[in-house]
Amino acid sequence: MSDEKVVPVIEHLVELRKRLIVIVIAVVVGMGVAWNFSGDILHFIEKPLTGKTYLTEIKKDAYLKVKELAPSMYSHYKLDQDLNVPQKQHPLNYSAPLEPFFIQCKISMLAGFVIVLPIVFYQVWLFIAPGLTRRERRMVVPFITAATVTFCIGAMFFLIIIWPVIINFSLSYEAEGLQSWFNISAYVNFCLRLILIFGLIFELPVLTLILSRFGIVSYRLLASKRKYALLASAIVAAFHADLITMFVIMVPMYMMYEISIWVALIFGRKKGRIAEEPQEQTI
Numbered sequence: 021m022s023d024e025k026v027v028p029v030i031e032h033l034v035e036l037r038k039r040l041i042v043i044v045i046a047v048v049v050g051m052g053v054a055w056n057f058s059g060d061i062l063h064f065i066e067k068p069l070t071g072k073t074y075l076t077e078i079k080k081d082a083y084l085k086v087k088e089l090a091p092s093m094y095s096h097y098k099l100d101q102d103l104n105v106p107q108k109q110h111p112l113n114y115s116a117p118l119e120p121f122f123i124q125c126k127i128s129m130l131a132g133f134v135i136v137l138p139i140v141f142y143q144v145w146l147f148i149a150p151g152l153t154r155r156e157r158r159m160v161v162p163f164i165t166a167a168t169v170t171f172c173i174g175a176m177f178f179l180i181i182i183w184p185v186i187i188n189f190s191l192s193y194e195a196e197g198l199q200s201w202f203n204i205s206a207y208v209n210f211c212l213r214l215i216l217i218f219g220l221i222f223e224l225p226v227l228t229l230i231l232s233r234f235g236i237v238s239y240r241l242l243a244s245k246r247k248y249a250l251l252a253s254a255i256v257a258a259f260h261a262d263l264i265t266m267f268v269i270m271v272p273m274y275m276m277y278e279i280s281i282w283v284a285l286i287f288g289r290k291k292g293r294i295a296e297e298p299q300e301q302t303i
Contacts, residue, residue, distance in 0.1 A: 039143040046139040050132025051125075058127045064179070065211050068187035069202065071107040074180075075188050110191065112204040123208050130212050134175065134219075137168045156234065166226045174222030175215045182218070182268045183211065189264050214265070221273050228280035232288035239285040242277075249277040 054061075067073065087094040094100070114120055133140070141164045149157055194200055231237045242249075257270035 035147060039147045042143050043136075043140050046136040047129065047133050050134075050136040051128045052132070053135060054128045054131035055124070058124050058131060061127050061131055062123070062208070065183070065208065066112060068184045069110040069112070069191075071110075071188075071191070073184035073188065075184055108194075110200055110202060112202050112207055114204045116205075119205055123204055126208065126212060130215065134172065137171060138164050141167045152234075159230070159233070163226070163230060166229070167223060170222045170226050171219040174218040174220070177222070177272075178214055178218035179211075183214070185268065186264060214269075217269060218272065221269075221276050224273075224276040225280045225283045228283050229287055232284040235288075237284060238288055239281060242281045242284050246277075246281075250274055253277070 083094070083099045086099060114123075142160070145160050145163060149160075191200060228237065228242070232239075253270045253273040254266075256273060257266040
C-alpha cells in the first residue's frame with residue numbers, strides 16, 4: 021500500500037477516534053444525569069410483574085362486555101372467577117453482592133445514552149460530512165431530529181406495548197409446583213437489550229431516507245429484496261431463544277423495512293437529480 025493511500029486511512033481513524041471520545045464523554049455525563057431517576061426507570065420496567073397492564077384492562081373490558089351481551093355464556097364459562105383472580109406480586113431477586121448497584125449502573129448508562137442521542141448522531145454526521153455535498157450537509161438538523169425521535173419511539177413502543185406481552189406470556193406458565201423467580205440481572209439485561217434492538221430497528225427508515233437521498237439505494241432496489249429482508253429479520257430474531265421474543269422482533273423489523281421502501285419511493289433522489297451537484301473538495 022502506497023503512502024498516498026495510507027495517509028487518508030490514518031486520518032479517518034484519527035477522526036473516528038476523536039468522534040468516539042466525544043461520544044463516550046457525552047454518555048458518561050448523561051449517565052450521571054440519569055443516575056438520579058434510574059430507580060424510577062427500574063420501577064417502570066417492573067410494572068408488568070404486578071399483573072396490572074393494558075392487557076389486563078383489555079381482558080377486563082372484554083369480560084364485562086360478554087357479561088352484558090351474553091350473561092348465560094358469562095356464567096357457563098365462569099368468567100367471573102377468572103376476572104376476580106387476585107393479582108400476585110412477583111418481586112425481583114438478587115443473589116450476588118452489589119448486583120443491584122451494577123444493575124443501576126446499566127440502567128443509568130442506557131438512559132444516559134438516550135439523553136445524549138442528539139450529540140451521538142451529530143458526531144456520526146460530522147464523521148461522514150466530509151464526503152457530502154453542500155446541499156447534503158444541510159440535512160444535518162433533520163437527520164439528528166429524525167434519528168433521535170425514531171429511536172425514542174422504538175424504545176417506548178417496546179416498553180409500553182411489547183414488554184408487557186412478553187412478561188404476561190412468561191407468567192402464564194405459572195402453575196401449582198411451578199412458580200416464577202425472576203433474577204434482577206437476567207430480567208433487566210433482557211429488557212435493556214431489547215430496548216436497544218427496537219430503537220435500532222426504528223432507525224431503519226431514517227437510514228433509508230439518508231441513503232436514498234444520496235442515491236445509494238432506491239425504491240426498486242429495496243422492493244426487489246423483500247424476501248431477503250424477511251429472511252434477515254428471521255435470522256436476527258432467531259438469536260433469541262423463546263418463540264414469542266423472536267416473533268415480536270421479527271415482525272416490527274420487517275414492518276420497518278416495508279416503511280423504508282415507501283420512504284425511498286417518496287423521498288428518494290430522482291434519476292434526473294443524481295448528477296445535479298458534484299462532490300466538493302474538502303480541505
